[in-house]
Amino acid sequence: METVKDFQWKKGITVKDYVDRLGNVGFQSIELKRASEVIIKMKKNNAKIFLTFTSNMVTSGLRGFFAQIVEKRIADIIVTTVGGIEEDIMKALGEKFRIGKFDVDDVELHEQGINRVGNLQITTESYMRFEDFLQPLLKELYDKQKRWAVSDLLREIGLKLDDENSILYQAAKNNVPIFCPAITDGSFGFHLFLFQQKYNDFVVDVVKDFGNILYSTSHDEKKGVIALGGSISKHHAILSTLLNGGADYAVYMTTAHKTSGSMSGATTQEAKSWGKVKDESDIATVNGDVTIMFPLAMIRVFEVLQEENLLE
Amino acid sequence: METVKDFQWKKGITVKDYVDRLGNVGFQSIELKRASEVIIKMKKNNAKIFLTFTSNMVTSGLRGFFAQIVEKRIADIIVTTVGGIEEDIMKALGEKFRIGKFDVDDVELHEQGINRVGNLQITTESYMRFEDFLQPLLKELYDKQKRWAVSDLLREIGLKLDDENSILYQAAKNNVPIFCPAITDGSFGFHLFLFQQKYNDFVVDVVKDFGNILYSTSHDEKKGVIALGGSISKHHAILSTLLNGGADYAVYMTTAHKTSGSMSGATTQEAKSWGKVKDESDIATVNGDVTIMFPLAMIRVFEVLQEENLLE
């Protein structure tokens, strides 16, 4: 039986040591260490790993971390929302997002052409340069073929980017598909619409992409889900593993709670009802802000895998 | 200056009286009354009203209430997630969803073929009967045309249903479009995929539907958003009003908080940064469970509008 151990600071303590000790501290710190363990288990057992995140995490500096996770071959399949796609591209094009505060004068921000995402800020200009990038690219892709599955489209875009910190770039380079079940729900969607106005036979085929995510894993493979935040990215990964017999491992990190019955707050306990996850040691739900929690858990994963020569 | 007033029970107190008094109680009760006021203002000023909700609310008994709101011509445009579409159809086909508990043995539930959504339960059989309904219908629609915008597809389905309590039925009947930006993220998506396997030229055109939501309101019209819960349904409505000059009124109800920088927790304060909402009296954010909060606010809207002969 594990017991609580007093935590104390030692000079120069590393993140790995810190997370190791969190496992004996209490409440969410214990769940965080468990999450780290489950991800290591996924990797050691050669599970195909779905990594899902919402767009606000790409607005944040986690964007480069997700790219690194893809580059280090931890994630096999990415699912995200379109805002995350847009902002990854903007950053690859050199845009800088500003750090502000949660409580600000939003009318004043608007007058300055600044859009707020919590305590982060994106200028309207960034969206304009994104448009300048996207429209000619869509024409180029249209010239190749008229009907595109979303993940194929995103792969082509990734190949055009030249940024080691870009999720789309690393995914394209490492053959990791990116799924985005609501590709029109953003500025991207508006540009697709403008393009289709000119080229009516241009089709974004979301139904075909459902097949792509389904075939990205098989019934016989072990499957793991790392779901950061809620939304359709989380749901889409779960749905896809479910149709292939259920996930074997699941880690959820979110600020949402299960009390509202929402997908965002649904726990890994629910994962048991998928039918394959039987063992408590294979699931973990961590409640809290992903921008702090996820790197903590994941840095420990990197360090442990590297010690054991399991990291690419 | 409004002041706090002691609340006291009176025998037979109506919901309208109750919500009236909540405005002088404190904390979220005040915001709830404000939300009710903002919705009345939307209606009196002939705003086009977007109503958005997540699928778990359709799992709940709010489904019939949404149908009534459409029937009473409060909502002009609906945005939701595909789970909500599926479950509205299941209920129209006669399926019953069970009431359980949040803390249950999920492994046991799975063995019984029961899927849990918070404290509600849907049998796997319900999904099977949904499939039996959908496949022949897709064939029928395919025979009409090969390429379908999502909202057009959903309208056709609504016309096939025969249930006054159905959202799709009432929407079809009252010419209220239903938008669903991630139509493949559910059982529905799987059936579309199976169908497309047989009929490869069957296309669900999400890009065209972006145009439909854009043209559902104009730059000159007043626009209001009632967003219940977060997710892409909320985001899609906001995006669509933004591209038409911004919403004039906004009511958000959610259990999420703004601290995580997520779309789900973003407040109507942010609405000011859209550029049109200038007046504090035109926005309201209510924090709490929508299954309790929303009917309270909305019942008062119904009663006030009826008193003034403004309800259809």
Place this chain on the structure above:
Amino acid sequence: METVKDFQWKKGITVKDYVDRLGNVGFQSIELKRASEVIIKMKKNNAKIFLTFTSNMVTSGLRGFFAQIVEKRIADIIVTTVGGIEEDIMKALGEKFRIGKFDVDDVELHEQGINRVGNLQITTESYMRFEDFLQPLLKELYDKQKRWAVSDLLREIGLKLDDENSILYQAAKNNVPIFCPAITDGSFGFHLFLFQQKYNDFVVDVVKDFGNILYSTSHDEKKGVIALGGSISKHHAILSTLLNGGADYAVYMTTAHKTSGSMSGATTQEAKSWGKVKDESDIATVNGDVTIMFPLAMIRVFEVLQEENLLE
């Protein structure tokens, strides 16, 4: 097996009808109806009922509702924090609390001598008039005896007030003791300190009051806890029932979640570990804002008890 039922508005719907229907809606609405049932059960089975609340609820208009609950003999024992005591007295002295907003300029408020509690506001003058009331009263009580248990002190204050909507007044009149385990944690504490500076043998005996709460119920009596919000008021009631063999019924309403391991977020599930609550039907945890949730549940309690002639 209960099933989900579509909710629909009917003209003039009463709160009782509304809450009845909430039991078939979903998520927290179901828990709210359950809470109402558990409270009715407490009353019908003659349980001694502890009602606990935090001071912000007394800042709000729930104050008059709590007074009514005492007057109607639903609550047998009150536990609260000292802010609630202070503000009940202020209101009895005629002070008005203002309704503002959550997002305001706090520096400006300070310059105006206004103190903010969420979206409510208390002037510094109200605190000054409270002082003018309290100091002579303390002298009067001191002249009677030097050593006071807290609940005895509060009873004496209640007898001095003349306000049907006052919790202290109704409690004193109906022999309902009010316990306040941290009587010094507020303006009240400062005034006690100033008084003791002059009269060093004046003693507030918190230890004796522990005996009073312990003897307020017996081991053999049935006991129920209605805990609104968290804090020491909730904990003190639970502790007191625990030492008398455990509560038979428990209803918790709070915005806190269990994930942090805090008392505020602890659920009634935990109540089972007290040893007496065995049956699921005797406990309910409702997550959400008490200013909306609690009157809903309680109005139904009043109406049902009155219908059955069980209300005084």
Place this chain on the structure above:
Amino acid sequence: METVKDFQWKKGITVKDYVDRLGNVGFQSIELKRASEVIIKMKKNNAKIFLTFTSNMVTSGLRGFFAQIVEKRIADIIVTTVGGIEEDIMKALGEKFRIGKFDVDDVELHEQGINRVGNLQITTESYMRFEDFLQPLLKELYDKQKRWAVSDLLREIGLKLDDENSILYQAAKNNVPIFCPAITDGSFGFHLFLFQQKYNDFVVDVVKDFGNILYSTSHDEKKGVIALGGSISKHHAILSTLLNGGADYAVYMTTAHKTSGSMSGATTQEAKSWGKVKDESDIATVNGDVTIMFPLAMIRVFEVLQEENLLE
């Protein structure tokens, strides 16, 4: 203007490096870094520092960390709830707290004599050994004097303990007073009551202790508050600084939100209404689980202060 920077793992990354980078990540990670900065500022400007925490954090392994913070002379005044006192003593007496899960069979736990605090567990035996320790000690203190201010009582207990990881031990040794405004709200209160039954002239003087916390800082000194979680410990520290002209610095960490109007969720924005905190750079509110967040912020404080030879 600070901008978002992509975070990437580097082998062996230290906690200090990690928190440094969090300042450019986003959402709560930025607030966490700010909290760390504010605490360093408190120390460099010789502020008297109030550290407040709730009992569940002492149940957790943060207990040893709090002791270290006292030993390193970061905190000048401690405010906590009585559960924290009890559990610090239990641990000093050799008790081990177990690590379990949030979802367990509470009836079974009860039968085994195990009490649950979130995912941690305390045996009933631990409480019995606490009683064996406390009763003779109370007699010894009573023989010295009959009337005790709470903080004096806690200091005497601290002097009896022999555990470097004990908060009470380090506080007593370093002349850091511990205030506990609701000393009877726990097992401790029950033992005080039993003792007073035998020795009626034994008095715990909470009013006198209000003077002690008031005189622990002066109007002219700079004052800082680090409030972990909510409850009366947070409120008592704020109240005490308020009566001495207001705090100059404030850091709040909590899982509660401001929407309910509760003390637990009140932000440092409110601190501005105290009248002294004028500068945004002197306050920080971090939302999240303290068991993970607080050591992160504080380790950086330790490392920075040590680098600059400011740590004892």
